[in-house]
Amino acid sequence: MPEPLAPAETDLAWHERALRLFAVALPFGLALCRAAGSGQWRDDLPALRDLGLLSVGLGGGASTIVTQALGLLPLGARTFRAALGSALGLAVAAWLLFALARRLLRAIGAGPGLASLLAALATLTATLSPTWQREATVGGGAMIATALGLATVGAAISSLRAIGAAPVLGVLLFGALAGATFAESPPAGLAALAGSLSILLADRLPFGRGSLRQKVRAALPSPRLALAGGGAALAVAALLLVPLAVRPLAPRAFADVGRALSAADLTGFDVAGPRLTSLAAWGREVGVVSLLIAAMGAVIAMLSPRARGIAAPLLAFVLLDTLLPARATGMLYTDSLTALRALAVAALATCSSLGAAFAVRKMLELKLPMARSGAVLLVVFHVTLVALSSEEAGYVADRGTQYAAEEWTDGALGRLEPSSAILVRSPAVAFRLWAARLLRGERPDVVIVPGNLLHRGRVAMSLIATEPELEPLLRDYALAGGPSEYALSKLADVRPLHVELDRTWSKRLVSHLAVDGFWLEYAPQPLGQSDRKLSTTASLLPIRRVMEAIAMPVLPDTATASVVAATLRDQSTVLAVLGEHDAAQAFLDEVGRIAPNDAGVTGMSIKHAILAKSMMVATNARTPRRPGTSAARGP
Numbered sequence: 025m026p027e028p029l030a031p032a033e034t035d036l037a038w039h040e041r042a043l044r045l046f047a048v049a050l051p052f053g054l055a056l057c058r059a060a061g062s063g064q065w066r067d068d069l070p071a072l073r074d075l076g077l078l079s080v081g082l083g084g085g086a087s088t089i090v091t092q093a094l095g096l097l098p099l100g101a102r103t104f105r106a107a108l109g110s111a112l113g114l115a116v117a118a119w120l121l122f123a124l125a126r127r128l129l130r131a132i133g134a135g136p137g138l139a140s141l142l143a144a145l146a147t148l149t150a151t152l153s154p155t156w157q158r159e160a161t162v163g164g165g166a167m168i169a170t171a172l173g174l175a176t177v178g179a180a181i182s183s184l185r186a187i188g189a190a191p192v193l194g195v196l197l198f199g200a201l202a203g204a205t206f207a208e209s210p211p212a213g214l215a216a217l218a219g220s221l222s223i224l225l226a227d228r229l230p231f232g233r234g235s236l237r238q239k240v241r242a243a244l245p246s247p248r249l250a251l252a253g254g255g256a257a258l259a260v261a262a263l264l265l266v267p268l269a270v271r272p273l274a275p276r277a278f279a280d281v282g283r284a285l286s287a288a289d290l291t292g293f294d295v296a297g298p299r300l301t302s303l304a305a306w307g308r309e310v311g312v313v314s315l316l317i318a319a320m321g322a323v324i325a326m327l328s329p330r331a332r333g334i335a336a337p338l339l340a341f342v343l344l345d346t347l348l349p350a351r352a353t354g355m356l357y358t359d360s361l362t363a364l365r366a367l368a369v370a371a372l373a374t375c376s377s378l379g380a381a382f383a384v385r386k387m388l389e390l391k392l393p394m395a396r397s398g399a400v401l402l403v404v405f406h407v408t409l410v411a412l413s414s415e416e417a418g419y420v421a422d423r424g425t426q427y428a429a430e431e432w433t434d435g436a437l438g439r440l441e442p443s444s445a446i447l448v449r450s451p452a453v454a455f456r457l458w459a460a461r462l463l464r465g466e467r468p469d470v471v472i473v474p475g476n477l478l479h480r481g482r483v484a485m486s487l488i489a490t491e492p493e494l495e496p497l498l499r500d501y502a503l504a505g506g507p508s509e510y511a512l513s514k515l516a517d518v519r520p521l522h523v524e525l526d527r528t529w530s531k532r533l534v535s536h537l538a539v540d541g542f543w544l545e546y547a548p549q550p551l552g553q554s555d556r557k558l559s560t561t562a563s564l565l566p567i568r569r570v571m572e573a574i575a576m577p578v579l580p581d582t583a584t585a586s587v588v589a590a591t592l593r594d595q596s597t598v599l600a601v602l603g604e605h606d607a608a609q610a611f612l613d614e615v616g617r618i619a620p621n622d623a624g625v626t627g628m629s630i631k632h633a634i635l636a637k638s639m640m641v642a643t644n645a646r647t648p649r650r651p652g653t654s655a656a657r658g659p
Contacts, residue, residue: 040140044122047144051151052115054414055160059107060423061100062430065452065583066358068459070164071106076462077267079481083360085207085264087168102463106163107423113167114151114160117370120174122147124181124334125374131331132324134381142377145406149310149373152414155366157421159358169209169363173216174370176201177337180220183245184227184333192252195245199253203260212363215344219337226326226336299349302342302368310412314376321378335378338371373409380406419579428573428584433460435566436542437467441520445471445491446543447507449524453587471519475501475526493518509533513548521546525594531601539563539595539611542588553604564614567592571618585618 159165183194206213325335345368522543
């Protein structure tokens with residue numbers, strides 16, 4: 025009977041099972057402890073999609089089902105139950121990654137005990153990294169897509185590298201998983217497909233021992249079976265994407281914004297970090313030495329006929345991430361390429377363990393002096409990689425200390441008069457308000473008018489049904505792309521009206537505005553300076569409370585800070601246009617207090633950001649202020 029091309033994960037010893045359980049349970053437990061129990065800007069759009077059944081374009085086919093099922097659990101807030109789905113996705117991805125890493129380590133000749141140990145270290149390095157933990161602590165993160173991608177690649181390895189004919193059930197399972205991955209995240213589906221095709225290409229490389237080429241050709245599915253697998257992929261993808269077509273048709277839909285809306289529309293206040301490849305991020309955060317060890321492990325795997333087909337998908341993940349790098353940090357939305365980044369991080373961690381296994385084996389085979397001590401030190405070095413990887417995750421992924429978004433929501437909605445109306449310019453702010461209403465039942469009496477979304481779906485029709493006096497305003501947006509003084513004043517006559525500033529408004533419209541907390545209140549008639557003075561003085565009090573919540577974590581909540589800073593700049597602009605320059609400067613001074621450097625946004629590492637913040641605080645404490653001057657000046 026021919027020998028299998030790669031040892032499968034069967035009959036693990038008790039200590040190997042314990043290592044696998046530890047590698048899965050530890051990151052899952054940490055993600056569960058760090059999971060969001062309150063609203064976050066990043067999960068507003070996924071919450072509206074998965075819990076409010078809002079149609080927001082491709083993606084989320086699997087996470088919607090998982091979130092809806094977990095929403096039935098009587099466990100914590102709905103935000104936490106949504107984040108629980110991402111944490112479970114992390115646990116499944118960790119289990120699959122351990123199996124893949126162990127199988128690859130066994131394929132290059134590592135012993136069972138060493139293979140399980142290094143596979144556990146590779147799994148912990150990836151699952152405790154900032155990328156994985158950040159996505160596992162919010163609802164609608166990339167962890168479900170990552171787990172599906174790893175499952176698809178695992179099914180492809182089992183099917184294509186089988187001895188003899190490709191198994192029918194294996195090909196059908198691969199097709200179903202590929203379809204589910206595409207429905208959840210098209211970039212993750214692309215990565216899984218590229219990784220599966222790379223298996224065939226790698227097994228046909230000319231170098232290596234043995235006649236592997238004939239074995240691989242024998243494992244290829246027949247054309248009829250390949251069509252059946254493709255049909256399974258299309259059927260599963262179509263089934264999971266049915267809600268995309270039928271959600272806008274629901275008579276009791278939470279909101280209908282059409283089918284073309286996506287995270288790309290969240291451009292109002294978004295602060296996104298630079299696009300970094302996984303190679304650059306790994307070298308900066310973990311170290312160049314580990315990157316060189318990973319490169320050595322990748323070369324060793326590709327030179328081994330047994331291992332190259334298993335290692336090829338990992339190299340495909342890294343290559344795709346290099347060509348399509350994700351943003352280091354998405355403040356107000358999840359980058360669609362984040363699942364690809366998570367797969368690339370898993371690939372680097374696995375390749376690093378391959379390099380360590382090869383070095384340990386060579387040291388023991390050559391019987392060098394103190395070879396065993398050197399091998400132990402090399403394994404201990406990989407234990408430190410786990411600590412390096414998880415250090416930064418404790419700062420960026422701990423949602424339990426991030427309450428600034430909820431504090432902003434309380435201040436923005438809780439202080440409004442009964443039956444108010446809000447004219448919102450930024451889609452991100454509209455989604456935050458809608459998510460608060462969906463998740464917490466917040467202020468159903470308030471009419472939210474999203475100016476930049478009125479042309480989508482049935483948003484305008486639903487608003488007309490709620491408040492007939494909105495008709496002139498909606499007509500102005502349809503004809504001129506903006507409101508008129510008459511339309512705004514007509515609405516302000518029947519409802520207290522609060523707005524976000526549109527910088528294209530004329531001075532005549534601005535003369536109706538007065539600063540009121542997080543909003544600008546629109547009066548039916550133009551106001552004088554005395555009418556604004558009292559509200560301007562009191563407006564900074566709720567904003568400062570949010571600023572304290574922003575600065576509470578070790579790393580400030582940059583998403584909320586960007587929204588508050590934009591609000592203060594708009595209010596300062598209004599006051600400056602109306603001639604109140606001292607009050608305008610006071611609002612700009614507050615902007616300087618909430619614009620600290622943040623990791624990801626400026627490209628610096630978390631450790632450097634914390635150090636910079638500490639130095640800034642120490643400098644401000646030592647610097648004496650002159651009477652009547654401010655600590656910081658805004659731009």
